[in-house]
Amino acid sequence: MNCVSGLAPNGGFNLPGPGKRARFAASMRLLRHADFERVYKQGRRHFAAHMTVFYLRREQGEGLRIGFTVGRLLGGAVDRNRMKRRLRESVRLHWPAVSLPVDVVVNPKKSVLKLEFAELGDEIGRAFEVIRKSVERRTK
């Protein structure tokens, strides 16, 4: 029993509308190892200059959920934490207005550490756009 497939998406509290302030609560993140595995094995991939984005349409629930994988190859603990924090902030500020029932995993590259923050945000925005189009096409 977990809250992810059950209550939170059904309730729909966590969907930020255009007027709402940008948030990034726990229910909007991927929190379980099994979810990551499913997205890696069954999901589709989108390659960008500074990251690779995996995404998978979810059967249950409605909200978009996102997680980050930053492995040991990318640097020490300080650098990896910095990457995750910058990604999280970018995702928070570029959260798509339309609600998508999709799980997303982002694998950053080392350049995320030194990249201009605005540029990182643009790339996240473009990735969300690609995912939105892909999901809408499959739904029809």
Add this chain to the structure above:
RNA sequence: CAGCUGGACCGGACGGUCGCUCUCGGCGCUUCGGCGGCGAGGGAGGAAAGUCCGAACUCCGCAGAGCAGUGUGCCGGAUAACGUCCGGGAAGCCGGGUUCAAGCCCGGUUGACGGCUAGUGCCACAGAGAACAUACCGCCUGGUGCAUCUUCGGAUGCUCGGGGUAAGGGUGAAAAGGUGCGGUAAGAGCGCACCGCCGCGGCAGUAAUGCAGCGGGCAGGGCAAACCCCACACGGAGCAAGACCAAAUAGGGAGGGAUUCCGAGUUCGCUCGGAUCGUGCCGGCUCGGCGCGUCACAACCUCCGGGUAGGUCGCUUGAGCCCCGCAGUAAUGCGUGGCCCAGAGGAAUGACCGUCCUGCAGGAGCAAUCCCGCAGACAGAAUUCGGCUUACAGGUCCGGCUGCCAC
């Protein structure tokens, strides 16, 4: 003032907007498990690191003792404990003084420092000889032969083999006490003095050890970060320890209930078909439908226990931090008072901006200063403490040495 060096400490500051996480308060929704939003407060380090030691804590194991294994290793103290810390000592190195020299004294510094007069093993090359030492060149001695000189006693030189010698040369990391004087054919602890060494008892000190004395001419080369011996310590695993709740699926255990007849087949265990009875499920009940049925198994129903995903606890009040006082050379201990200081779990402490601070480059200015740009280390809690080790921009304070300037 500058450079080098030792120790202690700090590790950019303040504010705004939007986020994350925990706690508390009250609110809304709820399938009563939670979810959402509002307000207030808390939110990385000196090394959080490496995981090299030591503990706490938890589970497992355990009559007692020994072996094996691992670690530690001068002495005393500190401590919960340690391979850590503090103090002391031996020893090495550097500088100065003194001495013919060895050595001794003073100052600084280093400091894994039990035992090779228990055993075993190793010591390449070079060298005559390397552990029951050794005679290559030398030195001394007497002998044979030859040459020269001769005052005809012999002397000198060379060759050969004999003996003595451990001074000198040479080899080596190391050649079996050192220096000086005496002594001698030449030499040698052969003798003496001083130093070193060994033994004995004495004194000082808790002890390591030191000091002086007497005796012995000197045995006992080095290596135990070689095997080893001696003394001491150590049960094993680790918060993914461990405790509790516990889905789905599979499996385990216990219990409950009830039959007879006819026909056919038969390897004589039983099987199949029909009727009847009992029972379980569907159903409010009957009929009906789907199953099962008396040795055992299976099936049905009820109950129990283990346990995975997942969740909760462990989880932060502790050998705790700060101030002051006392004891101690110090490590540290004791006492009064005050304080509560991160607890995540795909893992929170961030993003953007402003002002200031520090450093560096550029520009303006006689200068104080101003403008603009760049940079601000090493690094991120993961059960918790005590250490060690390693990384580290810049800065503050205290001490030592050297140089320059002033008095």
Add this chain to the structure above:
RNA sequence: GGGCCUGUGGUGUAACGGCAGCACGGAACCCCAUCAAGGUUACAGGUGCGGGUUCAAAUCCCGCCAGGUCCA
């Protein structure tokens, strides 16, 4: 959280505490009409780094660094 292993020319590997070798590759030359193969020659290292023990260290000891691997 804990255990174990490795590090030597460019590459792969040897070396009872006593001169750091071997093979491949690269370079030059020879051979050949040419290429390959073959032959000869020298080069390339202070054994991951820093200390210590020893007369002497790749080897023994201590501390770091990098990499690999196993268990929970």
